[in-house]
Amino acid sequence: MIVKMRFLNISGPRDDIDRVCEKYLSKYEMQIENAVTELKTTENIMPFVEVNPYREPLAKAEQFAQLLPEDREIRADLSESKDDMLALIRDLNHDYLGLMEDRERLKLKKEELLGKENVLKPFSSLKVDVHKALQYQYMQVRFGRISLDYYRRLEKYLADSLNAIFLEAGKDKGFVYGCYIAANADIAKVDNTFRALHFERIDVTDAYIGTPKEACEKLDQDIEAVQKDIDADEDKITALMKRNAAKLLGARKRLQELADNFDIRKLAARVASEDERDEFYILCGWMSEKDVDALLAETQDDDKISIMVEDERDQYFGDPPTKLENPKVFKPFEMFIKMYGLPAHDEMDPTMFVALTYTFIFGAMFGDLGQGFCLFAIGGILYLTKKINLAGIISIAGIFSMFFGFMFGSVFGFEDIIEARWLRPVSAMTNLPFIGQLNTVFVVAIAFGMALNILVMIFNIINSAKAHDKENMLFSTNGVAGLVFYGFLVLTVVLYMTGHKTPGNVMLVIFLGIPVLLFVFKEPLGNLVEKRHKKMEGGRVMFFVQAFFELFETMLSYFSNTISYVRIGAFAVSHAAMMEVVLMLSGASAGSTNWIIFVIGNIIVCGLEGLVVGIQVLRLEYYEMFSRFYKGTGREFKPFHKQSE
Incomplete structure (x- = not known):
């Protein structure tokens, strides 16, 4: 509604x-x-x-x-006045910024310590007191790294003529880490040689006490102490927020x-x-x-x-916005309406119509008592727990699948557990004049489609009357003229197929000929009843040429639209045939059922065919029904507080 x-x-x-x-x-x-x-x-x-x-x-x-722990027992305190709430936020912000400043200072200190540790780690294997080595009076010590290729050449220089010692600390990703030691008198020459071999100096200060390994251990202790201080600040922030949790939640709300x-x-x-x-x-x-x-x-x-x-x-x-209000059982189907377009304020709400026709057609195309129950149960659980609209639609469609499964006598593909209360889709046949033998579900599907077409034409007449669109209501292919033409055609076909006497030629001319003339002269007749003074564009010849092709398209659309409903019977038959294949592959037809294959086959059929059937039914709704009576040009009602959310 x-x-x-x-x-x-x-x-x-x-x-x-x-x-x-x-x-x-x-x-x-x-x-x-x-x-x-x-x-x-x-x-x-x-x-x-x-x-x-x-x-x-x-x-x-x-x-x-966001800093509060997830505790569902915390209830918002809404007793604070506006000024008290603003004061609370100011005080919390002051304390929070102080703690955050201290934490950031500690983080910077930790990063500094980590940087020093990263510098020393490659030299951990050296048995050299860093502080003492950098304070030697007659020698100089240089720390750094050199690539493996140049390290081989360095070894040659050291062996031949270079007055220096290189202490190797370790290798990493193509580099050799270590330090070289040379006398003060030779240090300039040694530095130039190492520089020529692309030795990369690493700045190690004399602030470290002991060997690099001992210095790294001391740095680890300092880093751990700083991290404890950082964690303590974070605990203080959490405690601060938790002490004021109720008031904070109330203030936020x-x-x-x-x-x-x-x-x-x-x-x-x-x-x-x-x-x-x-x-x-x-x-x-x-x-x-x-x-x-x-x-x-x-x-x-x-x-x-x-x-x-x-x-x-x-x-x-301008037109008012549209707000839909339907019973809870039909509420999930509003999703399909919004996907197509909301009704305008002077249109009928098709939600209930979609809910009934969609689930009914889905059940007819996917008729199985067992699989229908699975759809009903799984969809219902998801809808009740997660509020997923599509799951609610699937659950209701599962009820109709169970109904048609009962009528077809099908339970997870087995057709010998219960008797068919109506027919077996694969084997039921009907003899029709002129056509011959045809599957019964195809005949019923086409008859059902004809009835739906007539119903949606009536809906279009109602919508046109509410919109005061007399031209569309009286002369369109989905208005009164279309209803008379298509209804009389359906009546003639039904009488002929059932062996009854068909209407005479005079009635055919009246009930088929006059609507055709109304189709052709729809525009000038519409101008007449709407009292519009509009000239014919393009001349009379062009008018009749255009009218001819439009009439041809109309007749073709009536035929294709009606035949389109054959897919209901086709999917009912194909579902039964697919389940026969599953039973055959699982050995159920022979009496020795492989239950693993049987279950997997049912899951595949239920999932794959259920998806295809769902899409095909939605196609019927949108293209075969909605196109005849529904525009969907409304705009959604958006309350201000919901917009803010």
Whole structure:
């Protein structure tokens, strides 16, 4: 069902807008429109330019709430006043920034220590006291690394003429780490030689005591101590937030409400005056009729608020938004409607129609008592726990699958467990005049399609009447003319196939010929009944050529649209045939069932064919039914507080 909407204008003193938003509008769903745009003819109208003062503390409250442990027992404390909440956020922010500053300082210190450790680690195997070695009076020590290729050449220099000693510490990724020692008199020559061999100096200071290994152990201890201080700061932050958890959660909730209410100013307008005390605000938007009545009743004694309801607003300022309200069992199917497009305010809501036809056709195409129960159970569990709309649709479709499985006598493909209450899709046949023998489910599927086509034509006539579109209602291929033509054609076919006497030639001319003429002259007749003065474009010849091809397309669409429903019977037959294959592969047909293959086969058929059938039924809904009566040009109703969320 489409909820009836009404347009409101709400006004009052400018400084009273927050009270109105908090006391009244927060209770009701209202789609607020931009008042400056809507009321552009009003004099002295201006937008609000105030900055929302609650967004920054709300952001802090959100940040602090993320630091709380996941504890469902914590309940929000909503007893604090607005000033107390803002003071709480300020105090928490002050303490939090102090702890964060100390933690960042410790992190920098840790990174510095890690950097020193990374410098010393490659030299851990050296048995050299770093502090003493760098303080030698007559010798110089240089730490660094050299690539393996140049290291071989270095060994030759050391063996031949270079007055230096190289102490190797280890190898890593193509480099040799170590240090060389040379006398003060030779250090310049040695440095030049090592530099020529691309020796990379690594700066090791004399601040380390003991060997590199001992220095690394001392650095590890320092790093561990700093990390403990960092963890302590994090524990202090968590404890700080936990002590104020209830008040913090309450502040977050309350600040969100205050921020959302203040944001209404973005869509509100103010009427300027020389005296600011005389300025007033204007809010306008759509609200359901039920909420409008409740709001008017609640505000009747409030002299600071003025509400004006404009019942004919849609005739002058656009169509109202669409809000769907259906029983819970049909609620999941609103997903299909939104995928296609919401109905306009003067259209019928097709949700219930889609729910009934979709599940019924799905069950006929996927008729199996066992597999239907699996769809019903799994879909129902997912819908109840996860609120997945598609799972709810699958669950309801599973009920109809169980029904048709019972009628077909099929349980997980077995057709000897229960008797078929109606027919077996594969073997049931019907003799028809002119055609001969044809599968019964195909005949029933086409007859069902004819009935649906007639029904959706009636829907189109209703929608056209609600939209005051007389041309489409009377002369279109899906209007009264189309209903008479197609209905009489269906009646003739049914009488012929059942062996009854068909209508005479005169009736055929009347009930088929006159609608065809209405199809051809739809545009001029529409101009006549709508009292439009419109000239024929392109001349008479072009008009009749275009009318001929449109008529040909119409007849083709009637035929293709009807035949399209054969897929219902085709999938019912193919499902039974596929399950016969599964039973054969699992050995069930021979009496010795391999249950693993049987279960896997059922899962594959249930998953794969269920997906294909679901898509095919949706195609029938959209292309064969919706195209005849439904436009889906409505816009969704978006209450302001939901937009904020």
